[in-house]
Amino acid sequence: MSLMFSLHQLGWRPEYAQHLTLDDFEAGYPARVAAVHRGGLDLLSSRGPGSAVVPRHVEADAGIAAGDWVLVEHEADRVIRLLDRQSLLVRMAAGADHRRQSIAANLDALFIVTSCNDDFNASRLERYLALAFDASVTPVLVLTKADLCADVGGYVSLAERLAPSVPVVALDATHPESVEQLSPWLSPGKTVAFVGSSGVGKSTLANSVIGDVVQRTRDIREDDARGRHTTTAREMFATASGAWVIDTPGMRELRLGTAAPDLGAVFDDVEQYAMQCRFRDCLHEDDAGCAVARAVAEGALDARRLENYRKLQREAAHVQRSVREEREHGRQFGKLVREAVRTKRKRLER
Ligand SMILES: Nc1nc2c(ncn2[C@@H]2O[C@H](COP(=O)(O)OP(=O)(O)OP(=O)(O)O)[C@@H](O)[C@H]2O)c(=O)[nH]1
Ligand SMILES: [Mg+2]
Ligand SMILES: [Zn+2]
CATH class of the missing domain: 3.40.50.300 (P-loop containing nucleotide triphosphate hydrolases)
Structure with a gap:
């Protein structure tokens, strides 16, 4: 099997280049990530198979994955940027x-x-x-x-x-x-x-x-x-x-891994019943006007399914908390750094 592919064959879409500048295009070429290793990436591009290292500042939230598109520096086997993801x-x-x-x-x-x-x-x-x-x-x-x-x-x-x-x-x-x-x-x-x-x-x-x-x-x-x-x-x-x-x-x-997953796409039935609950913020736990609990009692909704829905909701809330904590941690760290710089500057001024 030949390992030469055009961008088109590699699944390229113009949307991936949405935030690239002319300078970007001069500095590098697009390549698709075939695999991610500790030491770098295996790539496929119109130049054939290759590999590249990922500088620290390029690393994406949650990491680069197989299927990603990256911009690779000409003649340097180094990733310049991660391109916009479609999914x-x-x-x-x-x-x-x-x-x-x-x-x-x-x-x-x-x-x-x-x-x-x-x-x-x-x-x-x-x-x-x-x-x-x-x-x-x-x-x-x-x-x-x-x-x-x-x-x-x-x-x-x-x-x-x-x-x-x-x-x-x-x-x-x-x-x-x-x-x-x-x-x-x-x-x-x-x-x-x-x-x-x-x-x-x-x-x-x-x-x-x-x-x-x-x-x-x-x-x-x-x-x-x-x-x-x-x-x-x-x-x-x-x-x-x-x-x-x-x-x-x-x-x-x-x-x-998402803080607010679209559970309605899978649990449309649960969410339809939930709209009929007496209280908008109903937790569907006891049946004070809860249409979801009623549907389970009447056998119209699977108790297992409801339990899974609620479990996924709880997990999403947990992700939300840890994302918030991460952000807070980042802010506090930034503050510490700024304070340290200020103190140092003052000391130098003295
Ligand atoms: N008869 C039969 N055997 C199957 C079928 N699908 C998989 N197998 C066998 O199941 C075993 C496991 O298949 P793998 O393809 O290694 O499973 P996997 O999902 O890649 O597993 P991991 O790599 O460990 O995640 C192999 O012995 C396969 O031959 C099937 O549809 N019919
Ligand atoms: Mg396998
Ligand atoms: Zn309810």
């Missing part, structure tokens, strides 16, 4: 620190992958759907291992109930003909990312649409080893059809 998936990093982490940028669609088995979890899928809608990326629910399942239809209808407008595709990720079902989202220049738990078949699917084995997949013999992560980095590849796919490591948990 960005962000999550809270796993672990105790409240860091936000970019998953992938400039996507046209998100393949949310789960299997027709015990991995299927409605609340987790709702989380992924919220991630996609919040970034204005079209989600597709991809149900793998259909070939190993006796009740594929059952899983499909469960998936269809999660969000009415979202396409659901059940397939055998190991079978190229079956994977053809994803072709509507894989036209030339389009970019799609695979997300989901470890072992659901993201890399298998990536290999199938790429038309080559470029990603290592879990050995059949280790198939039951849960929580094992075969893929360890996020990386972008060209498919046989001329689209781009970003394979990602399986996530143990997904905590949304």
